[in-house]
Amino acid sequence: MAKGPGPAGHHPSGHPGAGGGAMPASTAQAPGFPEGFLDDFLPRSLAKGHVLSTPSHPLNQVFIVRSGRLKVYLANDTREISLAILEAGDLFSTHTPTYVRTLEATELWVIDIGQFARKLAAQPAVSPLMMRVLGRILSNAIILVEDLAFRDVPARLARFLIRQAEQRGVTEAEGCLLPLNLGTEDIACLLGTTRQSVSSLINQWQREGLLTRRGRHSLLIHDAQALVARSLTSN
Amino acid sequence: MAKGPGPAGHHPSGHPGAGGGAMPASTAQAPGFPEGFLDDFLPRSLAKGHVLSTPSHPLNQVFIVRSGRLKVYLANDTREISLAILEAGDLFSTHTPTYVRTLEATELWVIDIGQFARKLAAQPAVSPLMMRVLGRILSNAIILVEDLAFRDVPARLARFLIRQAEQRGVTEAEGCLLPLNLGTEDIACLLGTTRQSVSSLINQWQREGLLTRRGRHSLLIHDAQALVARSLTSN
DNA sequence: CGGGAATTGTCGGCTGGCTGACGGACAGGG
DNA sequence: CCCTGTCCGTCAGCCAGCCGACAATTCCCG
Numbered sequence: 001m002a003k004g005p006g007p008a009g010h011h012p013s014g015h016p017g018a019g020g021g022a023m024p025a026s027t028a029q030a031p032g033f034p035e036g037f038l039d040d041f042l043p044r045s046l047a048k049g050h051v052l053s054t055p056s057h058p059l060n061q062v063f064i065v066r067s068g069r070l071k072v073y074l075a076n077d078t079r080e081i082s083l084a085i086l087e088a089g090d091l092f093s094t095h096t097p098t099y100v101r102t103l104e105a106t107e108l109w110v111i112d113i114g115q116f117a118r119k120l121a122a123q124p125a126v127s128p129l130m131m132r133v134l135g136r137i138l139s140n141a142i143i144l145v146e147d148l149a150f151r152d153v154p155a156r157l158a159r160f161l162i163r164q165a166e167q168r169g170v171t172e173a174e175g176c177l178l179p180l181n182l183g184t185e186d187i188a189c190l191l192g193t194t195r196q197s198v199s200s201l202i203n204q205w206q207r208e209g210l211l212t213r214r215g216r217h218s219l220l221i222h223d224a225q226a227l228v229a230r231s232l233t234s235n
Numbered sequence: 236m237a238k239g240p241g242p243a244g245h246h247p248s249g250h251p252g253a254g255g256g257a258m259p260a261s262t263a264q265a266p267g268f269p270e271g272f273l274d275d276f277l278p279r280s281l282a283k284g285h286v287l288s289t290p291s292h293p294l295n296q297v298f299i300v301r302s303g304r305l306k307v308y309l310a311n312d313t314r315e316i317s318l319a320i321l322e323a324g325d326l327f328s329t330h331t332p333t334y335v336r337t338l339e340a341t342e343l344w345v346i347d348i349g350q351f352a353r354k355l356a357a358q359p360a361v362s363p364l365m366m367r368v369l370g371r372i373l374s375n376a377i378i379l380v381e382d383l384a385f386r387d388v389p390a391r392l393a394r395f396l397i398r399q400a401e402q403r404g405v406t407e408a409e410g411c412l413l414p415l416n417l418g419t420e421d422i423a424c425l426l427g428t429t430r431q432s433v434s435s436l437i438n439q440w441q442r443e444g445l446l447t448r449r450g451r452h453s454l455l456i457h458d459a460q461a462l463v464a465r466s467l468t469s470n
Numbered sequence: 471c472g473g474g475a476a477t478t479g480t481c482g483g484c485t486g487g488c489t490g491a492c493g494g495a496c497a498g499g500g
Numbered sequence: 501c502c503c504t505g506t507c508c509g510t511c512a513g514c515c516a517g518c519c520g521a522c523a524a525t526t527c528c529c530g
Contacts, residue, residue, distance in 0.1 A: 081385075083377065096370065129360070138373045141373060146380055152516070183477065184477075196481095388487070419507075427489080431489085438509065438510085471530105473528105473529100477525080477526070481521090483519090487514105489515105492510090493511080495509095
């Protein structure tokens with residue numbers, strides 16, 4: 001979602017958690033950022049599970065993901081809901097009322113938000129890029145609202161799977177193999193539902209022959225059409 | 236439409252963390268925009284009920300509200316949910332997947348989004364403003380997600396009323412009088428619930444002495460404390 | 471290989487809140 | 501003043517999906 005620059009070709013369909021064509025960290029800095037733009041950014045390495053921002057203690061920073069993965073989420077006493085999973089090349093600002101936590105060892109480029117603003121002013125060419133990035137994040141938040149307000153759980157899950165398939169699916173003999181690096185619980189968080197609901201839905205669809213579990217962290221989708229059908233608002 | 240010079244007295248902006256329903260970037264007209272910045276904007280007058288953008292036919296425009304009110308919302312076959320109600324001075328970009336409809340006769344300054352980006356690049360000083368504006372809109376969308384995911388309807392309504400009271404409430408002998416210019420149905424849309432639920436809650440609270448209906452479109456809040464208490468629940 | 475530890479599958483019960491339906495209460499305008 | 505449209509209050513019925521509990525599976529790591 002907060003996909004860095006790149007082939008900004010297709011419409012903002014991305015559901016949270018989509019990293020798109022993983023681009024090498026080395027080139028992640030190139031597109032859009034003028035040479036030397038990253039110079040004032042502070043490199044920072046974080047261990048897995050590190051929480052680097054909370055709604056109550058926001059750090060006013062902007063960061064770019066160099067490697068690793070982070071989860072942007074909201075939390076309750078009893079539940080979490082993910083807004084996005086950031087990957088290499090993604091950009092995010094911590095001055096939103098969210099939690100941000102590393103899912104694995106992660107390297108960032110960090111900069112103070114005020115300083116970032118000054119850099120922007122000095123480098124006008126970067127502004128349109130920022131507009132696009134923020135706009136995309138906003139679009140995704142809006143899509144999430146739409147999901148929560150209008151769609152039932154099966155529709156949300158189906159749509160999620162379709163998106164994943166479009167973005168990282170690998171076509172195969174039996175269908176489309178998609179390697180989610182997420183557990184059932186993680187998917188539930190992304191969709192704003194519970195582990196149990198996701199689990200039983202996937203198994204039900206498995207029995208109906210729509211898809212097959214392939215090991216712990218990947219699915220083989222046989223009938224994408226049927227998924228599309230289920231992704232349309234049911235009642 | 237015989238609207239006088241808009242810029243006159245505007246409500247106190249800069250309420251931190253006020254989101255509730257209205258998430259407008261309440262930058263009342265003047266602040267931040269260099270003199271002449273609006274020159275390339277096209278003035279446009281719209282009648283009440285005009286739909287100026289839909290998810291399927293987005294117009295890539297940025298506009299600033301000169302007078303009137305607009306509703307930014309998502310819609311289903313059977314339901315709507317409001318993301319924001321824009322008022323004079325608010326800025327919005329239509330390249331998000333939402334509907335935008337006028338609630339009354341409205342005047343805008345409109346500009347093509349590409350041209351806007353060019354202006355931004357030429358006027359670096361405006362970028363920080365844009366960042367803040369977009370950031371605030373995003374924050375409010377996130378707050379809405381939080382509401383839908385974690386809070387039950389009573390909590391949402393209570394929080395909404397508290398926010399309204401903070402923003403437009405007038406302290407009075409009997410409590411805090413707040414003039415919502417919205418009907419029950421409108422409130423329901425803002426909260427992502429139904430007319431019936433809002434109605435019965437308000438009347439229940441009325442019976443409990445928390446508040447009183449004052450005419451069709453305003454409420455008198457007696458016990459703000461109790462409302463705060465009700466806004467915290469989750470189950 | 472073997473024993474936790476984590477992750478996943480399944481079930482029944484419970485409930486928030488949506489739906490639909492209907493009557494009352496205000497307009498307003500003719 | 502009636503008639504008509506719009507808005508508000510309330511109630512019964514119903515169901516998606518959350519919760520808690522537990523068994524089955526898989527993973528991990530010595």
